[in-house]
Amino acid sequence: MNEQPNTRSRLLEAGLDHFGRVGFEGANIRAIATAAGANIAAINYHFGGKRGLYLAIAGHIVEGITATIGPMAAEIIAFAARPELRPADAREALRQFVKTAGRLLATSPKAERWARFILREQLDPTDAFDVIYDGIMGRMHRTLTRLVAAVLELDPDSETARLEAFSLLGQALIFRFARAAVLKRLDWSTIGEGEADKIVAQLERAVARLGVKP
Amino acid sequence: MNEQPNTRSRLLEAGLDHFGRVGFEGANIRAIATAAGANIAAINYHFGGKRGLYLAIAGHIVEGITATIGPMAAEIIAFAARPELRPADAREALRQFVKTAGRLLATSPKAERWARFILREQLDPTDAFDVIYDGIMGRMHRTLTRLVAAVLELDPDSETARLEAFSLLGQALIFRFARAAVLKRLDWSTIGEGEADKIVAQLERAVARLGVKP
DNA sequence: ACAGAGTTCAAACGCTTGTTTAAATCAAGC
DNA sequence: GCTTGATTTAAACAAGCGTTTGAACTCTGT
Numbered sequence: 001m002n003e004q005p006n007t008r009s010r011l012l013e014a015g016l017d018h019f020g021r022v023g024f025e026g027a028n029i030r031a032i033a034t035a036a037g038a039n040i041a042a043i044n045y046h047f048g049g050k051r052g053l054y055l056a057i058a059g060h061i062v063e064g065i066t067a068t069i070g071p072m073a074a075e076i077i078a079f080a081a082r083p084e085l086r087p088a089d090a091r092e093a094l095r096q097f098v099k100t101a102g103r104l105l106a107t108s109p110k111a112e113r114w115a116r117f118i119l120r121e122q123l124d125p126t127d128a129f130d131v132i133y134d135g136i137m138g139r140m141h142r143t144l145t146r147l148v149a150a151v152l153e154l155d156p157d158s159e160t161a162r163l164e165a166f167s168l169l170g171q172a173l174i175f176r177f178a179r180a181a182v183l184k185r186l187d188w189s190t191i192g193e194g195e196a197d198k199i200v201a202q203l204e205r206a207v208a209r210l211g212v213k214p
Numbered sequence: 215m216n217e218q219p220n221t222r223s224r225l226l227e228a229g230l231d232h233f234g235r236v237g238f239e240g241a242n243i244r245a246i247a248t249a250a251g252a253n254i255a256a257i258n259y260h261f262g263g264k265r266g267l268y269l270a271i272a273g274h275i276v277e278g279i280t281a282t283i284g285p286m287a288a289e290i291i292a293f294a295a296r297p298e299l300r301p302a303d304a305r306e307a308l309r310q311f312v313k314t315a316g317r318l319l320a321t322s323p324k325a326e327r328w329a330r331f332i333l334r335e336q337l338d339p340t341d342a343f344d345v346i347y348d349g350i351m352g353r354m355h356r357t358l359t360r361l362v363a364a365v366l367e368l369d370p371d372s373e374t375a376r377l378e379a380f381s382l383l384g385q386a387l388i389f390r391f392a393r394a395a396v397l398k399r400l401d402w403s404t405i406g407e408g409e410a411d412k413i414v415a416q417l418e419r420a421v422a423r424l425g426v427k428p
Numbered sequence: 429a430c431a432g433a434g435t436t437c438a439a440a441c442g443c444t445t446g447t448t449t450a451a452a453t454c455a456a457g458c
Numbered sequence: 459g460c461t462t463g464a465t466t467t468a469a470a471c472a473a474g475c476g477t478t479t480g481a482a483c484t485c486t487g488t
Contacts, residue, residue: 026239039437125394163416167385174384180339202377209423
């Protein structure tokens with residue numbers, strides 16, 4: 001029943017999955033405890049209760065994402081921070097970013113769980129949303145904005161640049177958030193490597209289209 | 215306490231809001247009944263139970279969306295079905311579509327409730343998803359695909375055309391689904407007419423960019 | 429071997445859940 | 459005005475919920 005790590009970690013993982021699927025109110029701490037191979041009381045012992053576990057999971061997600069995309073993120077951030085960033089270079093950096101992040105988002109089971117949990121938080125945000133936004137989301141969007149602004153030759157602090165960054169993000173996230181519709185419409189049964197290739201190609205097309213003058 | 219329509223309708227509206235906020239498992243039929251100014255037993259009487267109400271709401275959403283975008287949709291569908299559809303014409307139709315639909319999606323309280331409910335269904339689809347997909351979503355996406363394909367001069371049945379349609383859709387939906395992040399990042403407190411203008415302008419930029427050769 | 433803190437366990441605690449029941453109320457038709 | 463069917467009501471049902479409890483089980487340092 002038990003996997004490798006300690007009860008605390010197993011509860012975080014099981015909770016992430018469970019909360020993401022049915023939401024905070026719908027979640028059942030007995031089911032979480034069972035899935036984690038732990039006793040119900042362990043949740044109250046380690047996290048002080050259901051809400052405590054939920055908030056801890058938000059932090060756990062930030063850690064997870066940071067650890068996963070950390071190396072690439074550092075590289076891109078350094079690149080994006082260069083003052084003499086040329087449009088063509090920024091476009092290439094953006095292309096690399098969507099290739100890696102897009103594939104991760106499309107195929108990784110971890111990313112699936114993260115996305116589910118985060119999306120539910122967007123639907124009616126609680127304290128957990130601030131944890132995630134301040135921890136990873138805001139930072140990531142600011143970097144994306146700088147790159148997009150460089151490609152479009154916009155002021156990176158302008159509202160337009162931020163809107164453009166959301167536009168690009170939307171084109172990636174739609175394949176994660178509207179997965180059920182994507183699978184039906186494209187007649188796919190699942191998203192494996194082959195399907196991810198097509199999604200990534202679509203994202204590269206989006207980047208290539210950025211800032212091209214009519 | 216009671217609004218105008220009958221108990222059945224009030225339960226559908228209250229349930230749409232409540233299920234959308236906290237999900238099926240998290241929803242509380244007592245809270246729904248109270249919000250609707252009805253007795254708990256009314257849910258079982260009219261819909262046979264919690265699940266029955268949930269499924270009925272899916273149908274109610276399809277009706278609502280159809281009634282709201284019906285006139286525009288009919289016009290666009292007729293337009294998109296024309297065999298001799300020229301790229302420039304299709305682009306103009308697409309521009310009109312995102313202007314109307316984008317503003318509705320961004321500002322309408324009804325659209326907010328629909329989007330919330332539908333998004334939750336995407337996270338783990340049940341029978342209700344099929345009701346919504348077959349009822350409105352698939353139809354709408356097929357029309358969108360035809361228009362996008364015409365602009366890009368692609369085969370409207372090609373996988374690429376369908377992916378491109380999702381890309382465009384993603385750019386509109388991100389402002390609805392990731393609303394919490396959008397508000398934070400753009401330092402908006404709410405999305406009123408002024409903010410909707412900026413979102414619609416961003417969507418028009420996305421349409422203008424479609425199919426422009428480098 | 430022992431002590432003591434850290435952790436896990438089964439059992440029980442109120443309380444809330446979705447559903448059911450049977451009586452009360454309403455709206456027409458004759 | 460009474461009857462009949464549809465609808466609404468308050469009350470009760472068992473099952474499930476999050477939390478608490480106190481005893482049992484680790485494990486580490488001495």
